[in-house]
Amino acid sequence: MKARLMQGNEACAEGALAAGVRFFGGYPITPSTEIAEQMAKELPKVGGTFIQMEDEIGGMAVILGASLGGKKVLTATSGPGFSLKQELIGYAAIAEIPAVIVNVQRVGPSTGQPTSPSQGDIMQIRWGTHGDHPMIALAPWTVREAFDVAVMAVNYAERFRTPVIIAMDEVVGHMREKVVLPEANEIEIYPRRKPTATRAEGYQPFTPAEDLVPNVANFGDGYHIHVTGLIHDETGFPSGNAQLTKECTDRWHQKIARVQDEITHYDEFFMDDAEFVVLAYGGTARSAYAGVEAAREKGIKVGMLRLMTIWPFADKIVKKAAAKAKAILVPEMNYGQLVHEVERAAAGQTQVISLPKYNTEIFEPSEICEAIETMAKEASK
Amino acid sequence: MRTYEKFFRMNRLPHIWCPGCGNGIVMKAIVQAIEKAGLDQDKTVIVSGIGCSSRASGYMNFDTLHTAHGRAIPFATGIKLANPELNVIVITGDGDATAIGGNHFIHGARRNIDLTVVLFNNNIYGMTGGQASPLTPHGKKATTAPYGTVDRAFDPCQLAQAAGATFVARSTTFHVPQTVDAIVQGIGNKGFSLIETITQCPIAYGRKNKLGDAANMLKWMSEHAAPLAAYNKLSDEQKAEKFPIGVLYKGAAPEYSAEYAKLIKQAMEGKK
Numbered sequence: 089m090k091a092r093l094m095q096g097n098e099a100c101a102e103g104a105l106a107a108g109v110r111f112f113g114g115y116p117i118t119p120s121t122e123i124a125e126q127m128a129k130e131l132p133k134v135g136g137t138f139i140q141m142e143d144e145i146g147g148m149a150v151i152l153g154a155s156l157g158g159k160k161v162l163t164a165t166s167g168p169g170f171s172l173k174q175e176l177i178g179y180a181a182i183a184e185i186p187a188v189i190v191n192v193q194r195v196g197p198s199t200g201q202p203t204s205p206s207q208g209d210i211m212q213i214r215w216g217t218h219g220d221h222p223m224i225a226l227a228p229w230t231v232r233e234a235f236d237v238a239v240m241a242v243n244y245a246e247r248f249r250t251p252v253i254i255a256m257d258e259v260v261g262h263m264r265e266k267v268v269l270p271e272a273n274e275i276e277i278y279p280r281r282k283p284t285a286t287r288a289e290g291y292q293p294f295t296p297a298e299d300l301v302p303n304v305a306n307f308g309d310g311y312h313i314h315v316t317g318l319i320h321d322e323t324g325f326p327s328g329n330a331q332l333t334k335e336c337t338d339r340w341h342q343k344i345a346r347v348q349d350e351i352t353h354y355d356e357f358f359m360d361d362a363e364f365v366v367l368a369y370g371g372t373a374r375s376a377y378a379g380v381e382a383a384r385e386k387g388i389k390v391g392m393l394r395l396m397t398i399w400p401f402a403d404k405i406v407k408k409a410a411a412k413a414k415a416i417l418v419p420e421m422n423y424g425q426l427v428h429e430v431e432r433a434a435a436g437q438t439q440v441i442s443l444p445k446y447n448t449e450i451f452e453p454s455e456i457c458e459a460i461e462t463m464a465k466e467a468s469k
Numbered sequence: 470m471r472t473y474e475k476f477f478r479m480n481r482l483p484h485i486w487c488p489g490c491g492n493g494i495v496m497k498a499i500v501q502a503i504e505k506a507g508l509d510q511d512k513t514v515i516v517s518g519i520g521c522s523s524r525a526s527g528y529m530n531f532d533t534l535h536t537a538h539g540r541a542i543p544f545a546t547g548i549k550l551a552n553p554e555l556n557v558i559v560i561t562g563d564g565d566a567t568a569i570g571g572n573h574f575i576h577g578a579r580r581n582i583d584l585t586v587v588l589f590n591n592n593i594y595g596m597t598g599g600q601a602s603p604l605t606p607h608g609k610k611a612t613t614a615p616y617g618t619v620d621r622a623f624d625p626c627q628l629a630q631a632a633g634a635t636f637v638a639r640s641t642t643f644h645v646p647q648t649v650d651a652i653v654q655g656i657g658n659k660g661f662s663l664i665e666t667i668t669q670c671p672i673a674y675g676r677k678n679k680l681g682d683a684a685n686m687l688k689w690m691s692e693h694a695a696p697l698a699a700y701n702k703l704s705d706e707q708k709a710e711k712f713p714i715g716v717l718y719k720g721a722a723p724e725y726s727a728e729y730a731k732l733i734k735q736a737m738e739g740k741k
Contacts, residue, residue, distance in 0.1 A: 111551055113543075132736035137550045137729060142576035146543040149536065149573075153516070153547025156534060157555070161547075179537050307532040307548055308555050310511040314478075314527055316535035325481065325527060 091268050096234040096260040097164075099267060100190055101126035103238025104162045106275050109188070110136035111159040113150035115143055115169060118202050119258045120192035123164035144169035148176040148189070155185050156315060158280065158306035160242055164190035167209055168199060171216070177251050178217030179317045181340065184294070184302060186245040186280075188238070190254040192261040193421075195448055204448035205258035207370055208422040213253045214399050220337050222344040224248070224351065225399040227255040227370040231265040237396065243278040244351065248343055249301050255398050257421065259371025259450055280306070287311060292322040300343035344400060353396040354405055358384060362391025364463055365413040367406070367430055369395040372419050372451055379419075379456025386457075388464045398426070403433045410434035414467045419443040419456055439467075476500040476510065478530045485524060487595075489683030491642035491668030495589050496525045498645060498666070499558065502652035513556040516545040518565035521596045522589030522668075525560050539570030542577040545584050553726040556656065559586040563604035564594045567623050571603070574625075578632035581660040582725035587652060588625055588663060591670035599673030610677045625665050630718045635660035637718040641667040643690040644714060654716060660724045667694075 094102075101123045104112075112127035128138040137154070141147040144165060151161035165173060170191045180187045193209045195201035209216075213225045224244050228234040234256065241252040281303045285291040293313040294302045302322075305311035318326035319333050327333075344351075358380065359365070368376035373394045380392045393409055395402055406429075410416060415438055418427040427442040434440050443459050445451055477500065486492050503513060513531045517523035519538035526533040536544045541559045549557045566574050566588050577584060593611060594600040601611035601618045604625065608617040626637045636658035638651035648666055655662030669675060669686035680686050693711055695703065700713035 111547070113547060132729075132733045135733055135737060137733070139546070139550060139729075141543060142572050145540065146573055146576070149540040149543035150547040150550075153534070153544035153549075154551035155547070156544075157548040157551025159551040175537055176540065306552075307514050307534070308512055308552050312510075312530055312532055314533045314535070316527070317537055318535070
């Protein structure tokens with residue numbers, strides 16, 4: 089395919105379409121609106137449906153309904169809207185409804201700085217809805233990767249029947265780059281799971297398959313299934329049973345935990361001889377990469393870990409890096425959020441240094457280079 | 470076996486509702502209406518919110534969805550648009566539809582999307598033990614209105630009509646054949662239909678307001694409900710003591726899923 093100049097939000101929308109998304113419901117909010125606009129224009133051309141809802145909660149509810157109706161679904165929002173969607177993100181988790189939610193992060197809390205970039209929702213993405221639940225979140229750092237992450241998010245949502253969050257930030261969402269997108273035949277698509285038995289053969293909609301994920305029928309397929317946000321057994325009907333409640337919670341976590349290595353995506357740069365590590369994600373990783381290159385030119389043996397999978401957290405990768413590194417620097421466009429996860433995974437093997445930035449401005453590579461120099465100096469004392 | 474029994478999940482019965490509750494009457498009226506309207510059981514989806522009435526979906530033998538509080542209409546909107554051949558019936562309560570779900574209720578009506586919404590109006594939050602809802606009549610008592618509500622109540626029928634619904638009816642659990650007929654007509658309307666059904670809650674609402682047992686509350690409905698034509702002939706003074714039932718409004722407007730299907734057809738043919 090020929091090269092195109094594209095925005096991150098646009099690439100995200102194109103990726104979702106390429107992965108088979110045929111339904112979008114949402115509400116306008118900066119800086120994610122281009123995704124809705126793109127979907128409004130493109131979906132009907134491929135037989136899909138776009139609907140602008142009355143509010144953010146409606147945007148979440150309508151995609152869950154459409155997903156149960158058999159469509160692959162997407163919504164997009166930013167901080168305030170993401171907060172409003174939380175209850176129904178939990179509904180998708182407990183009722184095991186495939187859905188992809190893009191959060192193009194902006195500065196918060198509340199209305200905050202609506203047009204400025206942030207990574208301040210990283211912990212909300214993990215824990216925003218109430219109760220125990222697993223979470224998959226992917227953060228692209230290039231426009232091309234916004235496309236790839238969208239494809240991957242749709243596939244994971246369908247395969248694991250779970251909500252998947254695309255943790256964009258305004259840097260990647262609004263950045264334009266020259267990209268070459270893959271051809272349709274180069275894209276692997278995970279199809280909607282289907283029942284493998286009839287009711288007469290004993291089919292129950294929430295009986296887990298071997299991979300611990302149930303093959304829930306679509307509405308209208310004649311299975312007469314019941315879907316609820318209450319804790320339910322394999323029949324789909326609620327139960328107040330203590331043992332069942334524990335087993336359900338275990339299964340939702342295990343269906344993701346068992347594939348953690350497979351869905352942990354990351355890049356390593358200059359890690360072979362690295363004495364120091366910069367761990368970064370999303371738009372910040374771009375500045376971090378340039379900062380690392382500059383520090384290496386100054387003779388500092390620094391490597392970089394770039395996380396694409398934010399949740400589940402890359403414990404093993406960070407633990408391995410921490411075993412070798414003299415220190416790990418974590419720049420983030422927030423007050424310091426994912427750094428606590430890095431500290432937890434490093435488990436005291438090395439020093440973890442937070443480099444937070446929350447003044448609406450993105451990192452300059454020089455700031456990161458300077459922090460690397462300081463880190464190296466401190467270590468040699 | 471009675472012919473409508475196949476529309477119930479008999480193994481899920483008896484229901485959880487209190488003795489004297491009217492919700493079972495409305496639920497039965499819905500399945501009788503589905504039978505009368507001749508809907509395909511495999512192509513009919515029941516969507517409910519949260520509350521006493523919203524537990525009905527679990528007893529009904531269709532694809533059924535028990536959503537989150539207030540959100541039945543946007544979930545139902547997604548189902549209808551994902552697969553427009555499905556008949557989508559929404560079961561909701563007065564708190565669910567007109568308080569937490571009020572925005573979705575008026576926007577569903579505005580779109581005139583083909584949903585049949587049966588609003589079980591028991592004038593109270595029953596599931597949580599009797600708190601005032603936006604449909605608790607002014608001055609009536611509730612656990613959160615121990616001195617009587619200061620709030621004024623919505624008229625959900627006028628609200629739906631003003632917002633763009635194309636079929637609006639009111640009935641009561643005393644007027645069962647009329648309720649069935651109103652739901653049949655609502656199903657027949659290709660657009661947003663509201664059937665408000667006034668149903669007794671003797672435990673959480675009736676007791677608090679000294680309205681007697683279920684039989685007394687039904688008697689009150691029979692004495693205070695007036696068919697629309699008769700109601701319209703009453704003086705303003707008489708009207709204050711009564712409420713109109715029957716088909717209150719029928720309108721004609723383009724239906725949302727059909728309009729969107731046209732848009733898809735045009736877009737796929739490459740028209741702008």
